[in-house]
Amino acid sequence: MKEQGIELAVSTVIFALRPHPRSGETALWLPLVRRIREPHVGRWALPGGPLQCDEELSASARHTLERTTGLTSNYLEQLYSFGAPDRSPQRVVSIVYWALVRADEAARAIDGENVEWFLADEVPELAFDHNTIVTYALNRLRGKITYSPIARFFLSPEFTLAELRAVHEAVLRKKIDPANFRRQALATKTLVPTGTVLTGTSHRPPALYRFQVNPTPERLRP
Amino acid sequence: MKEQGIELAVSTVIFALRPHPRSGETALWLPLVRRIREPHVGRWALPGGPLQCDEELSASARHTLERTTGLTSNYLEQLYSFGAPDRSPQRVVSIVYWALVRADEAARAIDGENVEWFLADEVPELAFDHNTIVTYALNRLRGKITYSPIARFFLSPEFTLAELRAVHEAVLRKKIDPANFRRQALATKTLVPTGTVLTGTSHRPPALYRFQVNPTPERLRP
Structure with a gap:
């Protein structure tokens, strides 16, 4: 086999919801790693590293998630491969995954x-x-939340409609009318009421829902 | 940079519509290349090859399309990267593109x-x-034709509703009721009547349509 001189890296965009430091509302965050080597020493970058010779692509992404956050993978999917010849001084092709992390995690x-x-x-x-990769991942997340029940990967198994709406608002960065959201969310038929309510709240405890178990794991779908 | 011992290849699944050899109806085809080297010498494989050091990923896929079919790219999109350690005796990670070719081309x-x-x-x-990659590409094509106007890349710029339906039938491998298809296709609002009819037919010449120009090129969408 001839030496191609092309390095293969795997990077992971890790999204999690945490409170906004100013408003306190739920907001979308991601962890970055400060580079300690040239090129771009001192700059922030997506976590990742060279693919090991005997390592699955998704295993490499999962290890990055664990190393960066101490967490195991909840939702992990291949995003896209970036390989422009000039994206790095030495040619590096990056296979990028994206991961979603639950709020409690x-x-x-x-x-x-x-x-x-x-x-x-x-x-x-x-x-x-x-920056291009982060934008690409944000667009994928924002597109996918509108047509698939991907919001569940940010939530505990049981949640209120207000919690589900907060996820959509944080991802889409806009206020959503509660009554409209409730009607549309229930119309998708993917939500199942658990028959219980959230305890520990003051008045009119809100009902809890869960997502219907998906027969096809998300990651197997093209 | 350390030697990873991982080769990087780009392969392309090229889909085109041609008549079925038995029924004569429009059917989905793809070109394969017979391997002249080990491993798997003599077997059919997807067209592709090692990524050249100074080559864009999409350029590599486009060159494969040209080399295999003599055609230039009409629709070309990154599909997925396959990198299981045991998929080849020597570790090869394949970044796969898919291309659609118009019937007249x-x-x-x-x-x-x-x-x-x-x-x-x-x-x-x-x-x-x-085989896994072909199945993956077929699933992507079959999924995408149901929610996006991707059928246009199989068609001339102007086409009849019967031609559009034949594309859907060939891709989805099922008969579609003409009246239902007409109603649903027109309801998407992406079809514009050209105001002309198909000439050279016998009676009741069918109306010609075109797709509305898409403000965002398909390939820029995540």
Whole structure:
């Protein structure tokens, strides 16, 4: 086999919901890693690294998730491969995955070395073409939440409609009318009332829902 | 940079519509290339090859399309990257694209060396994991034709509703009721009547349509 001189890397865009530091409302965050080597030393970059010779692509992405956040994968899907010849001084093709982390898990996240979380829409100027990749991942997430029950990967197994709406509002970055949202969410037929209510609230405890189990795992769908 | 020992290849699944050899109806075909080297010498495989050091990923896929069919790209999109460690004796990660070719272009296709076209649902046992990749591409095409106007890449710029229906029938491999199809197709609002009719037919010449120009090129969407 001839030496191609092309390095193969796997990077992972990890999305989680955490409170916004100013408004306190649910907002979309992602962890970035400060580069300790040239090129772009000191800049923030997506977590990832070279693909190991005997490693599955998705295993590499999962290891990145664990190393960066201390968390295991809840939702992990291949996003896209970026391979422009000029995206790095040495030719690197990056196969990018994206992962979604539940709110309760995100709260338990242990930051790895040189890791910091940023609001997804306020990331600084990143190394390489990583701003383009973040934008691509945001567009995928925002597209997919409108036609698939992907919001469930941000939620506990049982949730209120207000919690589900907060996920949509955080991802789509807009206020959604509660009555319209309720009607549309229930019309999709993917929500099942658990028959129980949220306890510990003051008055009129809200009903809990869960998503219907999906017969085809999301990651097997093209 | 350390030697990873991983080769990077780009392969392309090329879909075109041609008449079925038995029924004469429009059917989905794809070209395959007979392997002249080990591993899997003599087996059919998807066209493609190693990524060149200075080559864009999509350029590599486009060159494969040209080399295999003599055609230039009409619709070309990244499909998925396949990288299981055991998919080849030497570790190869394949970034796969898919291309759609218009019927009138497919008729002009010049087959490259060792190239043969197969009915998409009757491909033989292929080299490596290429049967899995073909199935993945077929699922993507079949999914996408139901929610996007991707059928236009199989058609001339102006077409009749019967021609559009034939594309859907060939891709989805099922008969579609003409009246239902007409109603649903027109309801999408993406079809514009050209105001002209198909000439050269016997009685009641059918109206011609075109697709509304899409403000966002398909390939820029995640």
